[in-house]
Amino acid sequence: xxxxxxxxxxxxxxxxxxxxxxxxxxxxxxxxxxxxxxxxxxxxxxxxxxxxxxxxxxxxxxxxxxxxxxxxxxxxxxxxxxxxxxxxxxxxxxxxxxxxxxxxxxxxxxxxxxxxxxxxxxxxxxxxxxxxxxxxxxxxxxxxxxxxxxxxxxxxxxxxxxxxxxxxxxxxxxxxxxxxxxxxxxxxxxxxxxxxxxxxxxxxxxxxxxxxxxxxxxxxxxxxxxxxxxxxxxxxxxxxxxxxxxxxxxxxxxxxxxxxx
Numbered sequence: 421x422x423x424x425x426x427x428x429x430x431x432x433x434x435x436x437x438x439x440x441x442x443x444x445x446x447x448x449x450x451x452x453x454x455x456x457x458x459x460x461x462x463x464x465x466x467x468x469x470x471x472x473x474x475x476x477x478x479x480x481x482x483x484x485x486x487x488x489x490x491x492x493x494x495x496x497x498x499x500x501x502x503x504x505x506x507x508x509x510x511x512x513x514x515x516x517x518x519x520x521x522x523x524x525x526x527x528x529x530x531x532x533x534x535x536x537x538x539x540x541x542x543x544x545x546x547x548x549x550x551x552x553x554x555x556x557x558x559x560x561x562x563x564x565x566x567x568x569x570x571x572x573x574x575x576x577x578x579x580x581x582x583x584x585x586x587x588x589x590x591x592x593x594x595x596x597x598x599x600x601x602x603x604x605x606x607x608x609x610x611x612x613x614x615x616x617x618x619x620x621x622x623x624x625x626x627x628x629x630x631x632x633x634x635x636x637x638x639x640x641x642x643x644x645x646x647x648x649x650x651x652x653x654x655x656x657x658x659x660x661x662x663x664x665x666x667x668x669x670x671x672x673x674x675x676x677x678x679x680x681x
Contacts (some may be wrong), residue, residue, distance in 0.1 A: 431503050435577025452534040458543055461534045462527065474526045495638070495661035496523045502651040511569050515641070515651070516561035518586075521593075522634050524555035526665060529631070533672045534652035545604060556597050563590050582640035589637045592630055599623055621679040628673070 452461055462473060475496055499519040503512050527553040535544035564584075570577050578587050600623055601608055607616030639662070641647055642655040 451536050452540050452544075454537065458531065458535075458547065461531045461544070463543065464530075464534050464672075466668045466671045467533075468668065469531045470508070470526060470530060470665050473664030473666070473668060476522055480574050495519065495658065498653055498657055498661065499651075500640075502653050506650045510565060511646070514566045514569070517558045517565070519638070521555045521559040521562065522631075522638070524551050524558065525631065526669065528552040528555065529627070529669060530672075533674070536674075543604065549601075549604075552597070552600070556593060559590060559593055580640070580644060582637065582644050585637040586635070589630070589633055592626075592633065596623070596627060596630055621677065624678055628670070631669070632662075632666070635665075637660050638662075 431620060442658045452458065452464070461467070473495065496519050499515050503516055508510070516603040528548045529550065532544045532548040555678070563586075567577070569575070578584050599619070603616040603619060603623060607613045610619070639658045641659055642653050647653055
């Protein structure tokens, strides 16, 4: 499905200990244990660090000290708090939906990464598909809202770095979604199941790169007039949140699933 990690691969040559070895750490450090619920994948290994980055490191006095919150919180909470503190409008839904899309994409990655047994992969893929499908719908809604707002106010389209990066990100998410859905659920369109499986690793690689691009797009948003004049989200806060999230996310990558031995 639409994704920022790859779709599980049923390849006997990569099963067992090979798929147990994360990018950083020992074999089994980031693998779902047999008989343990898939919900624990959200916090397995370094995932808890990723959760801290994508959600929030610390909440303190939300309503009375909103500005203090923005200097202590991480990505989703930083954006949502900033939006709800400012006067609400239709445009407010744009950052809310975009950040929700990135949050859901991260959860979709975390749920699938530790799977290695066939049954785990099948269940993980279906959950991954649902979460990522919701993420793509959230991003689509965010795109529609910003375009409606631009047309309604005769604004210029895709002129700022944020606007250009945003358009590229939306397009790549759409491509990622189409490839992810078709390669796993309708592999026949690639000629055979083996042909579809051959591109799994590229889908995974592009997914991780797309997450990084998404963070860059959020960082660019801090330089827009709406943010500098209304939301006041700090660039450094976005960068810190992105780094914390990636520290939790990237070490759990199974290098064999990316084609590395």
